[in-house]
Amino acid sequence: MLKPPFVDEAPPDRYCDLVLTGGVTSGVVYPTALVELARHYRFKSIGGTSAGAMAAALAAAAEYQRRKGSLLGFQGLGLVPAQLAEDVSGMTRLLSLFNPTRGTRRLFNLFLGLLNRSGSAALLGLVAREYWGPLLVPALLVPTLAHAFTPHWHGALLGLALWLPLAALGVVLALLHDLQHGLVDNGFGLCKGCSKDPAHPALTDWLHEGIQALAGRRGQAPLTFQDLWQADEPPAWLKGPDGRAGHAIDLQMFTTNLTHGRPYRLPADGLSSRLFFRKEDLDSYFPDEVIAHLMAASQPYAPRLEGDPPASDATAAFRELPQGQLPVVVAARLSLSFPFLFSAVPLWAIDYEPPGAAQRTLRRCWFSDGGICSNFPIHLFDAFIPRWPTFGISLGRRGPFQKRATWLPTFHNQGRGDSWDRFGDERELPDGTPRSPLARLAGFAAGIVQTAKDWNDNTLMRMPGVRDRVVRIGFLAGEGELNIRLTGAEILRLATEYGTTAGQALVAKFVAPGHGGIARAWKDHRWVRFNTLLSALRARVSALSAAADATPHTEPLTEQIAASFVDRPLLGERAEEAPLDAAQADALDGLLEALKDLERRFAALPVEQPYRADPAMELRNRPPV
Numbered sequence: 001m002l003k004p005p006f007v008d009e010a011p012p013d014r015y016c017d018l019v020l021t022g023g024v025t026s027g028v029v030y031p032t033a034l035v036e037l038a039r040h041y042r043f044k045s046i047g048g049t050s051a052g053a054m055a056a057a058l059a060a061a062a063e064y065q066r067r068k069g070s071l072l073g074f075q076g077l078g079l080v081p082a083q084l085a086e087d088v089s090g091m092t093r094l095l096s097l098f099n100p101t102r103g104t105r106r107l108f109n110l111f112l113g114l115l116n117r118s119g120s121a122a123l124l125g126l127v128a129r130e131y132w133g134p135l136l137v138p139a140l141l142v143p144t145l146a147h148a149f150t151p152h153w154h155g156a157l158l159g160l161a162l163w164l165p166l167a168a169l170g171v172v173l174a175l176l177h178d179l180q181h182g183l184v185d186n187g188f189g190l191c192k193g194c195s196k197d198p199a200h201p202a203l204t205d206w207l208h209e210g211i212q213a214l215a216g217r218r219g220q221a222p223l224t225f226q227d228l229w230q231a232d233e234p235p236a237w238l239k240g241p242d243g244r245a246g247h248a249i250d251l252q253m254f255t256t257n258l259t260h261g262r263p264y265r266l267p268a269d270g271l272s273s274r275l276f277f278r279k280e281d282l283d284s285y286f287p288d289e290v291i292a293h294l295m296a297a298s299q300p301y302a303p304r305l306e307g308d309p310p311a312s313d314a315t316a317a318f319r320e321l322p323q324g325q326l327p328v329v330v331a332a333r334l335s336l337s338f339p340f341l342f343s344a345v346p347l348w349a350i351d352y353e354p355p356g357a358a359q360r361t362l363r364r365c366w367f368s369d370g371g372i373c374s375n376f377p378i379h380l381f382d383a384f385i386p387r388w389p390t391f392g393i394s395l396g397r398r399g400p401f402q403k404r405a406t407w408l409p410t411f412h413n414q415g416r417g418d419s420w421d422r423f424g425d426e427r428e429l430p431d432g433t434p435r436s437p438l439a440r441l442a443g444f445a446a447g448i449v450q451t452a453k454d455w456n457d458n459t460l461m462r463m464p465g466v467r468d469r470v471v472r473i474g475f476l477a478g479e480g481e482l483n484i485r486l487t488g489a490e491i492l493r494l495a496t497e498y499g500t501t502a503g504q505a506l507v508a509k510f511v512a513p514g515h516g517g518i519a520r521a522w523k524d525h526r527w528v529r530f531n532t533l534l535s536a537l538r539a540r541v542s543a544l545s546a547a548a549d550a551t552p553h554t555e556p557l558t559e560q561i562a563a564s565f566v567d568r569p570l571l572g573e574r575a576e577e578a579p580l581d582a583a584q585a586d587a588l589d590g591l592l593e594a595l596k597d598l599e600r601r602f603a604a605l606p607v608e609q610p611y612r613a614d615p616a617m618e619l620r621n622r623p624p625v
Contacts, residue, residue: 006035006038006074006075008039008066008074009039009040010040010041010042012042014041014388015042015044016037016042016043016044016388016389016391017044017045017047017380017389018043018046018047018048018059018390018391018393019048019052019377019378019381019390019391019392019393020046020047020049020051020052020053020055020056021049021050021052021375021393021395021457022049022050022052022336022369022375022376022395023052023396023480023481024050024051024338024480024481024484025051025094025480025481025483025484025486026051026473026475026480026494027051027052027054027055027480028081028084028094028480029395029494029498029499030051030052030055030499031058031077031080031081031499032078032081032495032499032500033471033499033502033503034059034062034077034503035074036500036503037391037507038059038062038063038066040507040511041388041511042066043060043063043249044249044381044388045249045250045251045252045380045381045390046059046063046252047253047254047377047381049254049369049370049371049377050336050338050370050371051336051395052376052395053254053332053370054332054335054336056332057251057253057329057331058077058080058207058211059077060249060251060328061073061212061213061214061328062074062076062215064215064216064223065215065216067231067248067249068216068232070216072216076210076213077214081491081494081495081499085487086488087488092487092488092491094484094486095484095485095486097193097202097206098190098191098202098341099191099192099193099194099195099202099203100190100191101186101192103178103186104178104182104186104190104191106130106131106178106182107179107190108190109126109130112485113126113130114126115482131171131174131175186343187343187344187345187366188340188343188368189337189340189343189344190340190341190342191203191341191342192285192342193205193342193343194284194287203342204285204287204329205287207329207333208222208290208327211223211328211329211332221289222289222290222327222329223327223328224293224325224326224327224328225251225267225324225326225328225331228247228248228250228251228328229247229249229250229324230248232248234246251328251331252266252267253265253266253331253335253370254335254371254377254625255331255334255335255337255369255370256367256368256370256371256372257366258344258366258368258372259349259363259364259365259366260349260365262373262625263370263373263374264367265624265625266326266331267323267324267331268321269323270624271304274321274349274350275320275321276301276318276320276347276362277298277319278317278318278348279291279319280317281346281347282294285333286330286333290329290330293325293327294319294321294322294330295319297326298321298322298325299320300318300319300320301315301316301318301319301320301362307360308360309350309358309360314361314362315361315362318348318362321347333345334367335370336370337367337368337369338369338371339369339372341482342369344366345366345367345368346366347364348363348364349362349363350362350363371453372453373453373625374457375453375454375457376392376394376457377457378390378457378461384529385526385529385533386526389510389525390469391469391470391471391506391510392469392471393470393471393502394470394472394473395473395475396419396472396473396475397474397475397477397481398476399419399420399474400422405473405474405475405501406471406474406502407471407474408470408471408472408502408509409468411468412525412528414467414468415462415468416614416615419458419461421443421450423440423442423444423447462615463613463615463617464613464617465528465529465613468521468524468528469506469510471506473499473502475494475498480494509521510522528611528613531613532611533617534609535611535612535617536616536617537598537602537619538602539616539618539619540619541598541602544596544599545596548592548595548596557592558589558592561580561588561589561592562585564579564580564585565579565581565582567579
């Protein structure tokens with residue numbers, strides 16, 4: 001664990017970016033890992049999903065306080081695992097942060113009981129313990145009725161025969177009632193994460209208090225993204241030709257809009273991603289001071305694009321979710337809505353499917369865990385040529401051949417191998433333990449879900465210029481993930497043996513001893529990124545001149561640019577569809593010629609690049625989120 005005081009050894013000009021994967025309780029390893037990095041780096045951009053979003057929020061708050069001149073934030077961040085391990089009324093604080101409602105308590109207790117248990121007998125015992133009422137009523141009534149119609153032991157047998165189906169039916173009906181009126185009515189989750197009880201805080205309450213404390217803002221307004229963006233005045237060397245340096249601390253998180261079927265990046269920007277909320281919807285999700293800030297910082301609904309529905313009595317209760325003034329805790333809660341464990345969060349968006357604005361309205365969208373679409377957005381802050389490293393910390397299950405809990409590639413060509421989900425071929429397991437056909441079938445079904453969810457993350461992890469900067473932390477069964485019943489000792493062990501070790505591995509590889517030196521791994525990383533970019537550019541500009549000038553049944557681009565100087569280049573009446581002026585036309589001509597020149601320069605080079613990327617990177621259109 002971190003031993004106070006925290007000593008800041010990071011030079012003022014040494015930055016890094018961070019991307020943290022989701023993992024529910026596996027995230028207890030993050031605070032100590034981040035503290036080890038913070039000793040040597042200042043955090044510029046931080047991104048995360050689910051549990052990674054929660055850790056990213058705490059790290060951004062600590063970095064905010066460092067920019068304000070205090071190291072108490074990182075000192076407190078290192079103590080977070082110890083706080084989660086504290087005993088609270090006979091349970092760890094970690095477990096106490098999960099607060100089922102009255103309607104979901106029985107289901108939540110079933111979930112707790114299933115952790116670290118196996119076998120049908122254990123499952124039946126759990127059901128009997130939680131749903132003893134539906135079992136007890138037939139047990140009291142059926143024997144009496146049976147005895148009235150049949151004598152002696154015949155009545156007992158008949159009673160048992162009647163009791164079993166009635167009891168089973170009673171349990172099924174009770175379960176259906178809990179699912180419908182408990183889980184579904186509670187936002188499709190067991191816990192909302194907010195108790196509004198200072199004596200018994202839930203996860204969102206605790207996270208809000210932690211963010212405020214690590215930022216040095218206890219008793220003040222909630223920490224917002226705008227606060228992070230303006231945490232300090234960036235140094236001159238960070239500013240570009242336009243005099244801008246971007247955000248002082250750039251925090252970004254992912255959530256999933258299940259209604260739209262796509263990820264959203266928070267804070268959202270752009271008119272096509274406008275989101276709205278109603279106070280009555282969010283009251284039970286966030287502390288009162290967060291709700292008060294949202295109301296004060298937001299604007300009532302108003303149409304902003306052609307085709308938006310007009311403001312009316314039907315939209316009077318809606319306010320637009322702020323961007324810069326969005327509290328960090330709100331974005332983190334939107335990202336960590338682990339399906340069924342945490343309630344999805346209801347926000348609203350404009351439904352553009354009806355053909356006319358008069359028929360359009362605001363409709364509810366359900367936001368769930370960011371990891372559903374993007375559990376490890378390692379690309380989030382990448383530049384073609386990085387000025388500083390973007391580190392990734394990936395949480396996952398330890399494979400049967402992985403001997404160490406943490407692993408970071410030593411050389412640029414390591415880490416290309418695929419990870420394996422060994423759900424079917426049990427003969428390859430080291431101990432040779434066979435799996436039942438049902439277990440293999442369940443593994444196959446789980447593999448379909450995991451592949452659909454994580455294929456993009458798994459593919460990116462193999463890429464050159466990515467794999468060498470991602471430290472992998474592998475957990476044994478029961479060590480993390482959904483196991484919210486981790487003991488205090490287990491939390492502290494994971495934080496020390498896994499988290500601290502992971503942070504130290506990144507530092508040892510990328511930080512040169514002493515001040516002013518350049519680590520060889522950092523030089524190798526930039527060389528790989530530079531040559532990988534050239535290879536990808538070469539592939540994309542190949543045959544560009546022919547496509548621009550000599551493709552049949554099209555107008556050469558040079559003529560199209562010249563024509564657009566006189567007439568509209570696009571159909572429509574918007575400003576961007578107006579004819580070009582002379583400066584715009586000259587700029588497009590110059591850029592097109594520059595691309596052709598790049599193609600000619602690549603053609604004059606040898607066939608092979610000095611470095612051959614494997615797998616080779618592709619430059620492609622990627623939609624914004």
